[in-house]
Amino acid sequence: MRKILFIYPRLGYMDAQRSKPAPPLGILAAVSFLKDTYEIIILDQRLFASDDSFYAKLYNVLQNQPLYAGLSVYSGGMIKFALEISRYIKEQSSVPVVWGGIHPSLLPEQTLENQYIDYVIQGEGELTLPEFSDRLVQYGQNMPPVRGVWIKKQGKIAYGGDRDLIDLQAAPVIPYDLVDFNNYVQYYNGHKYAYYQASRGCPRHCRYCYNHVFNKGKFRAKSADKIISEIKTLAERYASFTGIFFVDDNIFAMGKDYVMNLGKGLGELGLRWAVQGSDIIALKDYTESDFKRLETCGLTRLTIGVESASKKMRTLIGKQGSPADIEQVMARLSGTKILIWCSYIISLPGETLDDLRASIKLIFRLQHINPNVRNSPFYMYIPFSGTPLYEQYKDVFPGPESLEEWGQVGWEREHTNSFADYLKDTHFFQSLFLTSLLDDDKVSDFSKNKLLVFLAKCYRPVARWRLKNLFFKFNIELSMFKKFFPDIF
Numbered sequence: 001m002r003k004i005l006f007i008y009p010r011l012g013y014m015d016a017q018r019s020k021p022a023p024p025l026g027i028l029a030a031v032s033f034l035k036d037t038y039e040i041i042i043l044d045q046r047l048f049a050s051d052d053s054f055y056a057k058l059y060n061v062l063q064n065q066p067l068y069a070g071l072s073v074y075s076g077g078m079i080k081f082a083l084e085i086s087r088y089i090k091e092q093s094s095v096p097v098v099w100g101g102i103h104p105s106l107l108p109e110q111t112l113e114n115q116y117i118d119y120v121i122q123g124e125g126e127l128t129l130p131e132f133s134d135r136l137v138q139y140g141q142n143m144p145p146v147r148g149v150w151i152k153k154q155g156k157i158a159y160g161g162d163r164d165l166i167d168l169q170a171a172p173v174i175p176y177d178l179v180d181f182n183n184y185v186q187y188y189n190g191h192k193y194a195y196y197q198a199s200r201g202c203p204r205h206c207r208y209c210y211n212h213v214f215n216k217g218k219f220r221a222k223s224a225d226k227i228i229s230e231i232k233t234l235a236e237r238y239a240s241f242t243g244i245f246f247v248d249d250n251i252f253a254m255g256k257d258y259v260m261n262l263g264k265g266l267g268e269l270g271l272r273w274a275v276q277g278s279d280i281i282a283l284k285d286y287t288e289s290d291f292k293r294l295e296t297c298g299l300t301r302l303t304i305g306v307e308s309a310s311k312k313m314r315t316l317i318g319k320q321g322s323p324a325d326i327e328q329v330m331a332r333l334s335g336t337k338i339l340i341w342c343s344y345i346i347s348l349p350g351e352t353l354d355d356l357r358a359s360i361k362l363i364f365r366l367q368h369i370n371p372n373v374r375n376s377p378f379y380m381y382i383p384f385s386g387t388p389l390y391e392q393y394k395d396v397f398p399g400p401e402s403l404e405e406w407g408q409v410g411w412e413r414e415h416t417n418s419f420a421d422y423l424k425d426t427h428f429f430q431s432l433f434l435t436s437l438l439d440d441d442k443v444s445d446f447s448k449n450k451l452l453v454f455l456a457k458c459y460r461p462v463a464r465w466r467l468k469n470l471f472f473k474f475n476i477e478l479s480m481f482k483k484f485f486p487d488i489f
Contacts (some may be wrong), residue, residue: 003040003064008043009085020184020186021046022186024072027070028175028179030125032173038067044179047183062093068119069098070098070100073100080408083114096119097118104121105121106384109150117152118151118152123163127163127164128146131147147163168220176238188446193244195247196244197246198227198246200220204279205318206317212387213385224262244274246273251278252277252279252282256290274299274302275301294338300339307319310358312350313355327365339445345380346420348420352422363439374442377437378436383397430478435464439467440460443456
């Protein structure tokens with residue numbers, strides 16, 4: 001049986017934020033139809049104690065001449081590590097290098113311009129990888145076109161055409177047996193959470209979101225019965241977790257009846273559950289008693305994309321709902337102990353300090369309404385190619401012109417292509433990031449770093465005052481945090 005190597009590179013900032021890394025769900029899903037005909041090897045760079053140990057293992061795998069090496073990559077600092085790995089593979093072997101995931105799917109041609117990459121899998125891999133792998137065995141690099149595959153041949157780039165999206169109802173359960181499940185169990189409030197994806201895409205049309213391209217603007221979900229059945233199977237197979245973390249973009253958009261039935265089933269399994277993606281439009285349908293029922297069924301955490309409190313910015317990015325709607329939902333949730341994580345982005349086209357101040361005011365209002373609200377740090381907007389907002393401003397922000405440049409861009413770090421003049425000041429952005437990270441209890445909620453948790457708690461009153469007043473002069477504490485926690489700041 002031919003071997004195929006899949007690699008998940010380091011992330012950078014997010015590696016320092018979790019007690020354990022999130023599983024490489026994209027890879028596991030993509031190989032679910034491939035694992036019975038090929039021997040799948042998965043190397044996760046985040047699990048290795050050092051780069052030396054990772055590359056030693058990679059070298060040994062390359063000696064067995066796998067059919068290809070596939071890397072899952074998304075935009076930002078992860079690209080830097082993926083490029084280093086791809087270069088090493090090319091220097092040490094003749095194994096073809098294949099990139100898949102969000103970033104190469106959005107920019108396949110620019111990705112293939114890099115000398116270390118031979119193929120790009122665009123979009124979902126479940127149906128594409130089996131055909132691509134079989135063709136590569138049969139024809140080598142002279143293979144005929146394969147739908148969903150970009151190929152570089154004799155200096156020219158060609159595409160095999162789009163492939164239909166997979167029917168999630170027919171997709172097999174994620175093959176967690178290909179990795180050590182316990183390496184990816186996330187700790188939260190003393191409980192172990194396993195990761196699960198119930199849906200893909202989102203029915204909303206936020207103008208900055210990758211879903212316009214990657215999921216073709218479509219929203220799909222498994223039935224609640226299928227979800228419960230698969231999670232029950234996982235729970236029977238891996239008794240080490242007591243909670244489920246749904247990594248969907250917007251599962252609540254499936255509707256109240258769907259979510260309430262799903263919650264009921266999870267409650268009957270005795271599992272806690274947390275949700276990565278939800279939006280105010282969907283949550284407005286829930287009453288205070290609905291939220292209490294979901295809490296009784298095990299719901300512990302919600303993530304909501306607030307992004308901005310500025311009416312001008314919300315209109316620009318196509319964000320439905322208003323700050324008043326957000327406050328109303330937070331008030332309804334205040335009768336529960338459900339933790340609510342609200343995400344925010346900055347550096348949008350035309351954004352001013354007044355727009356930022358509006359978001360900061362909302363942060364403190366929401367914390368007053370509901371003490372279980374946590375705000376994300378302010379993340380930098382990254383223009384994804386093919387999205388409506390990118391197309392509108394691509395002449396102003398053409399974007400990085402190479403993978404090397406993309407590797408220097410991150411939503412958690414300042415970058416030189418900011419749309420907002422006030423963010424040209426590196427000290428200002430780093431201070432804003434620091435104070436919005438440490439203004440509440442989120443570090444205590446999520447971090448595995450005891451020193452960071454202690455310092456964050458001590459610094460919180462100062463962080464809140466600085467953030468509320470946007471006063472970042474004489475910020476000597478920024479240098480201290482950068483020195484002791486370079487992966488974060």
